[in-house]
Amino acid sequence: xxxxxxxxxxxxxxxxxxxxxxxxxxxxxxxxxxxxxxxxxxxxxxxxxxxxxxxxxxxxxxxxxxxxxxxxxxxxxxxxxxxxxxxxxxxxxxxxxxxxxxxxxxxxxxxxxxxxxxxxxxxxxxxxxxxxxxxxxxxxxxxxxxxxxxxxxxxxxxxxxxxxxxx
Amino acid sequence: xxxxxxxxxxxxxxxxxxxxxxxxxxxxxxxxxxxxxxxxxxxxxxxxxxxxxxxxxxxxxxxxxxxxxxxxxxxxxxxxxxxxxxxxxxxxxxxxxxxxxxxxxxxxxxxxxxxxxxxxxxxxxxxxxxxxxxxxxxxxxxxxxxxxxxxxxxxxxxxxxxxxxxxxxxxxxxxxxxxxxxxxxxxxxxxxxxxxxxxxxxxxxxxxxxxxxxxxxxxxxxxxxxxxxxxxxxxxxxxxxxxxxxxxxxxxxxxxxxxx
Numbered sequence: 001x002x003x004x005x006x007x008x009x010x011x012x013x014x015x016x017x018x019x020x021x022x023x024x025x026x027x028x029x030x031x032x033x034x035x036x037x038x039x040x041x042x043x044x045x046x047x048x049x050x051x052x053x054x055x056x057x058x059x060x061x062x063x064x065x066x067x068x069x070x071x072x073x074x075x076x077x078x079x080x081x082x083x084x085x086x087x088x089x090x091x092x093x094x095x096x097x098x099x100x101x102x103x104x105x106x107x108x109x110x111x112x113x114x115x116x117x118x119x120x121x122x123x124x125x126x127x128x129x130x131x132x133x134x135x136x137x138x139x140x141x142x143x144x145x146x147x148x149x150x151x152x153x154x155x156x157x158x159x160x161x162x163x164x165x166x167x
Numbered sequence: 168x169x170x171x172x173x174x175x176x177x178x179x180x181x182x183x184x185x186x187x188x189x190x191x192x193x194x195x196x197x198x199x200x201x202x203x204x205x206x207x208x209x210x211x212x213x214x215x216x217x218x219x220x221x222x223x224x225x226x227x228x229x230x231x232x233x234x235x236x237x238x239x240x241x242x243x244x245x246x247x248x249x250x251x252x253x254x255x256x257x258x259x260x261x262x263x264x265x266x267x268x269x270x271x272x273x274x275x276x277x278x279x280x281x282x283x284x285x286x287x288x289x290x291x292x293x294x295x296x297x298x299x300x301x302x303x304x305x306x307x308x309x310x311x312x313x314x315x316x317x318x319x320x321x322x323x324x325x326x327x328x329x330x331x332x333x334x335x336x337x338x339x340x341x342x343x344x345x346x347x348x349x350x351x352x353x354x355x356x357x358x359x360x361x362x363x364x365x366x367x368x369x370x371x372x373x374x375x376x377x378x379x380x381x382x383x384x385x386x387x388x389x390x391x392x393x394x395x396x397x398x399x400x401x402x403x404x405x406x407x408x409x410x411x412x413x414x415x416x417x418x419x420x421x422x423x424x425x426x427x
Contacts, residue, residue, distance in 0.1 A: 011194055018191045023184035036189050040197055047201035048208070107183035109176075128173065129180040156176060163179070 027125040028073040042068035112162035123151035203246045244286040249273040252291040
């Protein structure tokens with residue numbers, strides 16, 4: 001029975017939250033093409049961990065997914081930065097035309113968000129896109145509530161400056 | 168301090184990512200990856216145990232032991248090897264690896280067929296059983312937890328092209344070495360027939376959130392302007408057929424499953 005219940009919960013989480021998690025990943029990563037990979041990997045890890053069988057509260061599973069998405073996004077960013085550092089100086093190939101990705105990458109707020117330091121960016125995305133409370137954001141980021149307050153305040157201030165300059 | 172409203176930033180972010188409308192892959196694909204990951208973790212844990220056992224053995228060698236033992240951990244076939252096998256045979260992975268009795272099985276789909284493969288002696292190979300010839304790749308799905316026929320045995324939903332423009336859905340499953348079509352409710356009177364077709368338009372069976380469903384259109388006032396209803400089919404292990412009590416089914420049709 002636990003397996004069946006777990007499978008149903010996973011399916012429900014998948015149907016309801018897949019898209020919003022991909023969108024959240026798009027705000028955390030600067031490589032939108034990797035967003036779906038990150039989110040799918042998070043679901044794979046959740047399914048593999050058997051947490052679904054132990055977690056009665058869907059919110060707890062969702063929190064696990066968000067944390068995993070954040071951690072995978074951090075790893076992906078580190079790998080990309082390392083690859084960029086040691087990449088040969090050649091022109092990158094043209095990105096495959098993708099209207100959705102292009103539109104996201106051109107959005108002023110996304111450009112401004114990506115200019116923020118990582119922790120500020122994460123705090124802003126989790127608080128104001130994922131709509132988490134300060135305590136939930138602190139849990140996902142693994143920092144204190146006070147730190148979240150500081151990050152979001154500084155993040156908003158810098159975003160406002162960037163967006164006003166742009167406009 | 169710059170004036171900036173929290174609601175404003177929420178709206179900005181929401182609008183910015185709104186164009187992203189990803190198509191989620193079938194959940195079964197991710198479950199297959201989860202199974203692989205779990206096996207990897209188990210084998211990695213086994214490796215650690217082996218390493219620990221080796222350390223103990225070294226200690227025992229220093230202080231001579233009366234004997235030793237070892238545990239052979241059989242390696243499970245990987246998803247990567249199955250995907251690679253499918254690719255080298257002109258197909259795309261659709262299911263597995265999963266344990267079917269004492270063997271690992273998997274399946275890949277080409278444009279014309281589903282091919283079931285078994286893992287033996289460290290290699291994948293086609294098991295030679297007859298396969299449906301209309302199993303166009305992307306319409307083939309493994310029947311997931313919501314519609315499992317026989318636990319541990321491979322089963323697939325697929326669509327068949329029939330009539331003029333209609334698409335018929337059905338299920339085949341591995342019944343102890345032979346592919347059989349699954350029966351649906353009132354179709355039980357028709358041996359060798361399968362009929363996930365349960366309405367007027369767009370009736371082909373498919374998996375939604377782990378459940379096997381088909382679509383029924385009321386066709387009132389017309390099929391173009393009618394209402395679509397999602398009909399959920401459930402496998403009844405006692406009667407060995409799919410059934411539904413959804414009142415929106417307006418008629419059944421039967422269709423012969425084209426196994427070859």
